[in-house]
Amino acid sequence: MSSINQIPVIEAKKGNPLARVFDELVRFCRSRSLFILHYCTGCGAIELPPAMTSRFDMERLGIQPMVSPRQADILLITGYVSIKTLKRVILTYEQMGSPKYVIGICSCTVNGGMYWQSYATAKKLDEYMPVDLYIAGCMPRPEAVIAGLQQLMDSIHAGKANSWEDYYRNYDYYLGNQQKLFGDNWQTPTDVIAEAKHYNLLSKGTLGVHTRLLEQHQQPLEALEMRLGHNLKEPTE
Amino acid sequence: MRPENYEAQRQPPSNEYELNFGPNHPGIEGNYALKVKLHGDVVLEAKADGGYLHRGFEKLMEQRLWIQNIALVPRICVPDPSPMELCYSMAVEQLCGLKVPKRARWIRVMQLELSRIAAHLFTFGGHAATTGMYSTMYWGVADRDLLLDLFEEFTGGRVYSIYNIPGGVRRELPDGFLQRVTETLDYIESRLADYDNLFFKNQVFVKRAKGVGVMSREQALAWGVTGPNLRATGLAFDVRRDDPYLVYDQLDFDIPTEENGDAWARTLVRRHELMQSIRILRQVVEALPDIHGPIRAPIPNPLAWNVPAGETYTRVESSKGELCYYVVSDGGPKPYRVHVRGPSSMHAVQVLEKLSVGSRIEDIAQTMFSLDACPPEVDR
Numbered sequence: 001m002s003s004i005n006q007i008p009v010i011e012a013k014k015g016n017p018l019a020r021v022f023d024e025l026v027r028f029c030r031s032r033s034l035f036i037l038h039y040c041t042g043c044g045a046i047e048l049p050p051a052m053t054s055r056f057d058m059e060r061l062g063i064q065p066m067v068s069p070r071q072a073d074i075l076l077i078t079g080y081v082s083i084k085t086l087k088r089v090i091l092t093y094e095q096m097g098s099p100k101y102v103i104g105i106c107s108c109t110v111n112g113g114m115y116w117q118s119y120a121t122a123k124k125l126d127e128y129m130p131v132d133l134y135i136a137g138c139m140p141r142p143e144a145v146i147a148g149l150q151q152l153m154d155s156i157h158a159g160k161a162n163s164w165e166d167y168y169r170n171y172d173y174y175l176g177n178q179q180k181l182f183g184d185n186w187q188t189p190t191d192v193i194a195e196a197k198h199y200n201l202l203s204k205g206t207l208g209v210h211t212r213l214l215e216q217h218q219q220p221l222e223a224l225e226m227r228l229g230h231n232l233k234e235p236t237e
Numbered sequence: 238m239r240p241e242n243y244e245a246q247r248q249p250p251s252n253e254y255e256l257n258f259g260p261n262h263p264g265i266e267g268n269y270a271l272k273v274k275l276h277g278d279v280v281l282e283a284k285a286d287g288g289y290l291h292r293g294f295e296k297l298m299e300q301r302l303w304i305q306n307i308a309l310v311p312r313i314c315v316p317d318p319s320p321m322e323l324c325y326s327m328a329v330e331q332l333c334g335l336k337v338p339k340r341a342r343w344i345r346v347m348q349l350e351l352s353r354i355a356a357h358l359f360t361f362g363g364h365a366a367t368t369g370m371y372s373t374m375y376w377g378v379a380d381r382d383l384l385l386d387l388f389e390e391f392t393g394g395r396v397y398s399i400y401n402i403p404g405g406v407r408r409e410l411p412d413g414f415l416q417r418v419t420e421t422l423d424y425i426e427s428r429l430a431d432y433d434n435l436f437f438k439n440q441v442f443v444k445r446a447k448g449v450g451v452m453s454r455e456q457a458l459a460w461g462v463t464g465p466n467l468r469a470t471g472l473a474f475d476v477r478r479d480d481p482y483l484v485y486d487q488l489d490f491d492i493p494t495e496e497n498g499d500a501w502a503r504t505l506v507r508r509h510e511l512m513q514s515i516r517i518l519r520q521v522v523e524a525l526p527d528i529h530g531p532i533r534a535p536i537p538n539p540l541a542w543n544v545p546a547g548e549t550y551t552r553v554e555s556s557k558g559e560l561c562y563y564v565v566s567d568g569g570p571k572p573y574r575v576h577v578r579g580p581s582s583m584h585a586v587q588v589l590e591k592l593s594v595g596s597r598i599e600d601i602a603q604t605m606f607s608l609d610a611c612p613p614e615v616d617r
């Protein structure tokens with residue numbers, strides 16, 4: 001994450017009318033070309049193919065599936081997340097480039113739904129990552145999914161879909177819940193704190209008890225070294 | 238497509254590497270992963286890595302009333318939920334000695350076969366998409382939606398119908414429903430020629446699928462393979478005919494088989510099964526108007542229902558293979574133990590692991606989709 005400082009930050013030029021027009025344009029374009037990450041966590045995913053294909057046709061709204069998290073804008077959590085999946089979901093979420101939006105489809109993401117007493121699922125999604133929009137139902141129909149996406153488009157256009165900033169502002173809270181579930185030595189390859197500094201979003205809730213715990217346990221993740229047993233050299237910058 | 242005579246060059250063993258294939262990968266069905274060890278692009282070893290969809294069904298079912306479990310079981314296999322409800326209901330009926338009325342049995346057959354058609358169309362769509370043929374996927378999913386409309390009309394739910402209860406079915410068919418079933422069947426039958434041209438006879442698909450993931454009959458039997466995958470190795474075994482339940486013994490249908498046991502043969506068996514399901518449904522539509530009577534047997538107050546102690550084992554033929562329930566009751570209001578023997582846990586774990594070895598990495602998707610494994614049911 002050392003190279004992130006080299007990316008120039010565009011300072012918001014307040015008061016400049018041209019900048020406001022530009023912002024408006026950017027928001028409009030953003031809301032009209034959204035890529036959904038192709039990751040299906042639970043049974044609600046079965047209503048996504050109908051929503052995407054000929055009958056309900058999400059593409060007419062400018063929404064398409066995308067296979068890689070780095071290029072995707074929307075993370076759709078389609079149903080219950082088991083604890084094993086939740087780890088991957090968090091890794092994926094942190095890899096996505098900002099601005100990013102999270103939609104929780106299905107009652108299971110709201111409060112556990114059918115599986116409220118299951119030992120294997122995480123109950124409330126918004127304890128682990130900020131959620132922009134919930135589409136409740138078991139399972140929501142394709143029309144409901146599309147209506148939800150339209151609502152997301154509207155709030156992106158209005159500049160209200162800012163939950164990703166919340167992840168940086170309150171990182172300590174989210175990390176704490178993650179640590180409660182996955183153990184104290186939980187860590188991800190993404191340096192969220194450095195990113196928070198980069199976006200100028202470092203605030204009171206970013207650092208705290210849990211991030212200090214993270215620092216204690218954090219080891220530099222060396223790519224490939226764990227599985228193959230080869231002595232690969234550090235990749236040079 | 239692969240060039241003829243292509244052979245990866247043998248490299249020193251340091252070129253072997255491992256890849257995590259899935260869980261977020263379009264070549265994998267659902268939320269499921271494989272750890273593969275590769276040499277070049279040839280798979281040396283594959284290890285299934287499931288558990289992403291584990292919810293602990295068998296434990297959850299012990300904590301709910303007999304009737305509440307009806308709402309839970311369809312979630313085990315999402316693309317083909319109807320056999321799940323039916324198999325569980327049959328188990329409870331056997332424990333209580335309930336006799337299901339004739340009309341309910343015919344309606345249940347109709348629901349099962351509609352569900353089978355929907356599941357097969359969905360599988361074809363997913364399978365075609367891994368070969369890059371997205372039109373088949375768009376068609377398959379859109380045609381499946383017509384069946385979901387029928388489901389919505391007579392059960393109230395698009396995907397999870399929760400229509401069977403122990404003793405019968407929940408509601409009577411709406412007026413004019415059988416007419417609409419016939420129309421939908423006619424439409425789907427008329428589309429099959431198009432599907433043949435677009436997908437089943439398409440050289441892009443045939444060349445990719447022929448000779449991939451070959452399984453002999455002995456291997457299939459040893460690995461616990463059932464359903465269309467077993468029939469693709471030439472063995473005509475179908476629970477509907479060999480251990481009939483409901484009214485399948487009064488219906489006239491064939492058991493399609495293929496000889497090669499490869500991905501192509503498995504897909505063709507499903508294609509023929511689609512025709513057979515349409516044939517069964519036409520007989521049901523013809524017979525149903527003349528069958529009158531109640532649609533469910535009287536059951537005690539479901540909220541205070543103590544099912545007599547005992548154990549039972551039921552099996553049905555789902556679109557993926559043989560689905561069985563082992564249910565034990567200790568005479569209480571909740572099951573003592575429920576075990577689900579789903580077809581996909583064999584297909585997606587041991588069979589997929591073995592069939593992937595020696596194939597190339599892009600053929601894993603062919604193998605997996607042609608086995609038609611359903612990850613939620615593997616993990617349960």
Ligand code: SF4
Nearest residue numbers: 079080106107108138
């Ligand atoms: S809300 Fe219902 S459909 Fe959605 S994931 Fe939960 S059980 Fe499945």
